[in-house]
Amino acid sequence: xxxxxxxxxxxxxxxxxxxxxxxxxxxxxxxxxxxxxxxxxxxxxxxxxxxxxxxxxxxxxxxxxxxxxxxxxxxxxxxxxxxxxxxxxxxxxxxxxxxxxxxxxxxxxxxxxxxxxxxxxxxxxxxxxxxxxxxxxxxxxxxxxxxxxxxxxxxxxxxxxxxxxxx
Amino acid sequence: xxxxxxxxxxxxxxxxxxxxxxxxxxxxxxxxxxxxxxxxxxxxxxxxxxxxxxxxxxxxxxxxxxxxxxxxxxxxxxxxxxxxxxxxxxxxxxxxxxxxxxxxxxxxxxxxxxxxxxxxxxxxxxxxxxxxxxxxxxxxxxxxxxxxxxxxxxxxxxxxxxxxxxxxxxxxxxxxxxxxxxxxxxxxxxxxxxxxxxxxxx
Numbered sequence: 581x582x583x584x585x586x587x588x589x590x591x592x593x594x595x596x597x598x599x600x601x602x603x604x605x606x607x608x609x610x611x612x613x614x615x616x617x618x619x620x621x622x623x624x625x626x627x628x629x630x631x632x633x634x635x636x637x638x639x640x641x642x643x644x645x646x647x648x649x650x651x652x653x654x655x656x657x658x659x660x661x662x663x664x665x666x667x668x669x670x671x672x673x674x675x676x677x678x679x680x681x682x683x684x685x686x687x688x689x690x691x692x693x694x695x696x697x698x699x700x701x702x703x704x705x706x707x708x709x710x711x712x713x714x715x716x717x718x719x720x721x722x723x724x725x726x727x728x729x730x731x732x733x734x735x736x737x738x739x740x741x742x743x744x745x746x747x
Numbered sequence: 748x749x750x751x752x753x754x755x756x757x758x759x760x761x762x763x764x765x766x767x768x769x770x771x772x773x774x775x776x777x778x779x780x781x782x783x784x785x786x787x788x789x790x791x792x793x794x795x796x797x798x799x800x801x802x803x804x805x806x807x808x809x810x811x812x813x814x815x816x817x818x819x820x821x822x823x824x825x826x827x828x829x830x831x832x833x834x835x836x837x838x839x840x841x842x843x844x845x846x847x848x849x850x851x852x853x854x855x856x857x858x859x860x861x862x863x864x865x866x867x868x869x870x871x872x873x874x875x876x877x878x879x880x881x882x883x884x885x886x887x888x889x890x891x892x893x894x895x896x897x898x899x900x901x902x903x904x905x906x907x908x909x910x911x912x913x914x915x916x917x918x919x920x921x922x923x924x925x926x927x928x929x930x931x932x933x934x935x936x937x938x939x940x941x942x943x944x945x946x947x948x949x
Contacts, residue, residue: 593920598928601930601931601934602927604876605884605927605930607876608880608881609794613789615789615790616786620785620789620803621785621786624807624810625777625778628810628813628814631817632769632772632817633772634815634818
């Protein structure tokens with residue numbers, strides 16, 4: 581091993597009478613470097629590792645500033661979504677007659693006459709009565725056409741007699 | 748003993764890749780980076796503090812700082828990682844030296860160099876050389892010593908040192924030569940045998 585570790589291609593202009601002293605100082609420095617036991621590097625590594633591990637996080641956060649843009653975009657999307665929902669709610673609420681300064685509420689009678697979205701309770705009740713009447717009629721007809729299962733099964737041709745035990 | 752003390756020039760591309768991966772939290776890249784620079788940081792700290800535990804504490808602190816800067820996205824690769832790393836190291840070392848000076852108690856200058864517990868007769872010749880060099884280094888002025896440590900312990904180019912110290916390259920080169928010469932003179936004076944301790948430590 582050489583004792584000098586500085587750039588060997590660098591001419592230091594050392595006078596000839598000092599070359600021996602220069603080499604001696606190199607030997608001194610070499611002895612200082614080798615004075616530590618073999619575990620020096622491992623101990624330095626262990627002691628500095630926590631700081632290095634924190635180094636694995638912070639620079640990445642700095643190197644990817646788009647994370648901030650992602651957060652901003654998410655915020656904008658959230659606000660847009662909320663705004664859309666609010667506007668839809670207001671629109672659906674305002675369709676029968678949004679109470680604005682520019683809108684005069686129409687009389688109820690007029691609304692009824694225009695009548696697409698108002699409920700005619702009398703007509704609804706009549707329709708319901710008609711439906712129930714027709715439903716009863718159908719049900720009665722079904723019951724009249726039907727035969728009780730017990731009778732069909734036990735007494736039809738080829739069926740089992742109610743007295744005959746099951747083999 | 749791990750030997751990952753590659754020259755910055757040969758490792759330049761690898762370092763750029765390691766830095767990019769480490770900044771993304773790649774643990775294997777971070778381990779490689781520590782293997783590449785850990786001992787250089789440690790050497791700078793140990794050269795000044797003269798205690799292995801303090802030098803290791805500074806080393807860990809420096810790398811935690813680097814990892815934390817990565818975490819905050821505060822580091823931008825501009826080919827100056829080493830300058831940045833060793834500037835952090837230099838500041839940590841200065842803080843520690845100031846702290847030690849505040850808590851300093853009178854001590855025997857001969858004890859500087861961290862070898863007071865080693866019996867003299869057991870010291871090999873290369874160890875004697877290392878001790879003499881340490882004494883010579885510690886005798887330097889602060890500015891000269893920093894240049895020596897950044898150059899030889901951290902393994903930086905003169906351009907990088909000039910950048911860290913905010914001085915022209917020529918000034919750094921001149922200071923490096925001056926520091927080497929002072930060290931040489933210091934060691935020669937110690938080798939004279941007379942007044943070694945008296946003249947050794949400034």
